[in-house]
Amino acid sequence: MRNVRLDLLVTRTAPPAPALSTPMTIWWLGERYRVRDGYGRGYAEIVGDVTEPRGFGLVPRTIGEFMDATASTPRGETDLWGDLASPDAMVREPSGREWEADSVDIARVAGQVFAPRFSTAPTARDSRLGRDAWEYRSFLEGRDNGVKFRSLVRTLVADGYVLMREVTDARGGPMSRLMEVTELDEGSVTEGDLRPS
Amino acid sequence: MRLRATAPTHRPAARGGPEESSLDAASALQSRIGNRAFGDLVARNPVPTVQRWIFIAGTQVGRRDARLDATTRPLARDRKVRDYVDDAEMNAHASGTTDYLGHLPGPTSRNTWVRFSPTGVNLLGENHTQVTLEQVAPAVGSTNFTYEPFSRDVVGGATATAMDTETSGRMTRMGVGGGNQRDHGGESVFPKLAYNMEALTPYFSGASPVSELRRRNGYFGQPAQRYLKVTWAHAKDVALEVAMLQATAQAVPPAKQALATVVANHRAALEPYITGLAVDGWLGDTLDTRRNRALLPALLDLANAFMPVMIARAGADPGLSSAQQTALGGMPTGTHAERGAMFSAWRNMHFEQALTDAVANGVRYQGMGMAHLAHLQSQGLPGGTHPFDMTAADIQGFERATARLRRIAR
Incomplete structure (x- = not known):
């Protein structure tokens, strides 16, 4: 049965907003999962990490959003709980407000630490967290604001886990998103970790 | 324990299209x-x-x-x-x-049935690229709103003209084209102008590459251009004000004098460039050329002279209460971070004032970024107001309720 806890550090860059570094923890126990965002980001931002087409997450676009990002400070912790067998998940905001959400997007957030199948061969070998790891390169492509984009994705995989995923603009733009696993602990997750306290 | 190198599987999206059954x-x-x-x-x-x-x-x-x-x-x-x-x-x-029921037009949450309060002021906190008041207001059939992109400042001259040019498309899309922007203003434009010039300074000084402001490279180049145009217009208005003060032998604030001097020194170069910038364009697309990079020193002069005028305005903003003016005027502005904090506080004070006005005037919708709704909530909302988090709980609630009814419909 799946039983693993991973600590992540997610860093987003979208100048001129300052880089935003967010510690996250993801627990998996069987089909159930929990995500904790240690910056207290909102639901849309957390989900945007895995749904935004360019791979940079939900970055500021308007002057107001750039201002908000510049003035932003940690807000506490946001927790999300779900179960692959249920369409419903739960969100608890830093304020303590709890509400039900669609589990599909949250499962994608929790699942970002599991490696997908790559259609290409690895491009490099590395070591991370004491594990032999393979680096894969892929691209995200599409159109945004009426122009083509191409994002380079470097993914470092070990034992089925994504230990690092870096998205940069293949055309040289300054936006980026870096997800790094800083700790990986298998077999330590208990029922208590998955139970809303 | 070792895991298979595959992503977990889960149920397909429950919120796809309507459950299609055979037509009767x-x-x-x-x-x-x-x-x-x-x-x-x-x-x-x-x-x-x-x-x-x-x-x-x-x-x-x-x-x-x-x-x-x-x-x-x-x-x-x-x-x-x-x-x-x-x-x-x-x-x-x-x-x-x-004026409180309707279907969202999309692209986000398309055809979701939304229900707001039939009375009082509905406060919508949004992410500006997801479900916005620009989509909600036409969906529920309301033009009785105030909205963050519109200015509540009492301004005239070139400043007003530039602001109207930049917002006329959105005003039209929201059913209030040709109206007075101020009637729908949700905050002040001046903190945005100040932040924009602060953020552009590294580009104008050469510390950051202007190419970052190109459309293909990021998002900031678009608002940067929009608010540079308004900044230049306001700088010209300040220069006119200075000229009138001088003509009537009145004292001229030094910050405004300095800005007027910059306008006079660089008008020939900056006027054709800035006023020729298209609505909704990206600044880097025109500035990142050999010819226009020559304008960077003039633009840097503009930014440097503009900032003291904005800081002075914050402490005497006629759209704020005297207590708010005093509070802003007492905030430190010596560093980039301090100025950022002051600009943010300045904005929130305008949202507070806009809320007070909305309650008094019977406004039905006030739209703003979710961070600002959270600020208002932290201050305590007045009676008769109804907050909606359109980035999370409330939009999810609307989506899930709509999906549930689709599933049980026969």
Whole structure:
């Protein structure tokens, strides 16, 4: 049965907003999962990490959003709980407000630490967290604001886990998103970790 | 423990399109004979209505339900979920007299049925690239709103003209084209102008590459251009004000004098460039050329001279209370971070004032970024206001309620 806890550090860059570094923890126990965002980001931002087409997450676009990002400070912790067998998940905001959400997007957030199948061969070998790891390169492509984009994705995989995923603009733009696993602990997750306290 | 190198699987999206079932005879008839002929037929005979999607008090309205009439029947034909509390609400919505019910137009949450408060002020906290008031207001049929992109400042001259140019498209899309922006203003433009010039300074000084402001490279280049145009317009207004003060032998504030000097020194170079910038363009697309990079020193002079005028304005902003002016005037502004904090506080004070005005004036919707709604909530919302988090809980609630009714519709 799946039983693993991973600590992540997610860093987003979208100048001129300052880089935003967010510690996250993801627990998996069987089909159930929990995500904790240690910056207290909102639901849309957390989900945007895995749904935004360019791979940079939900970055500021308007002057107001750039201002908000510049003035932003940690807000506490946001927790999300779900179960692959249920369409419903739960969100608890830093304020303590709890509400039900669609589990599909949250499962994608929790699942970002599991490696997908790559259609290409690895491009490099590395070591991370004491594990032999393979680096894969892929691209995200599409159109945004009426122009083509191409994002380079470097993914470092070990034992089925994504230990690092870096998205940069293949055309040289300054936006980026870096997800790094800083700790990986298998077999330590208990029922208590998955139970809303 | 070792895991397979595959992503976890989960159920397919539950919120896809409507659950399509076979069309009934009426639907087939409609497609065969065309909408107009079908409408004529329905007008004579109310029976063959295609409807599965109207709910009243949680119960689906049957196709032969006597409550449907010539006004409500069209609502029953387009396969969108509608969820009313009673017959009267359905009839009111069908006749266009409600301003709190509707379907989101998309692209985010398309066809989601939304319900806001029928009374008081609905406060919408949004992410500006997801579900926004620009989508909600037309969906619920309201033009009684104030909104963050519109300025509540009392300004005239070139500043007002530039602001109107930049916002006229959005005003039109929200059904208030040709109106006074100030009637719908949700905050002040001046903190944005100040932040923009602060953020552009590294680009103008050469510390950051101007190419970052190109459309293909990021998002900041677009608002940067919009607010640079308004900044230049305001700088020209300040220069005019200085000239009038001098002509009448009145004292001229040093910061305004310095800005007027910059305008005079660089008008020949900056005027044609800045006023020639297109609405909604990206600054880097024109500035990152050999010819226009020569304008960077002049733009840096503008930014440096503009900032003291904005800081002085914050401490005497006529759109704020005297207590707020004093609070802003006392904030430190010596560093980039301190100025950022002051600009942010400045904005929030305008949102507070806009909320006070909205309650007093019977405004039905006030739209803003979610961070600002959270600020207002932290200050305590006045009675008669209804907050909606359109980035998380409330939009999810609308989506899930709509999906649930789609699933149970027969």
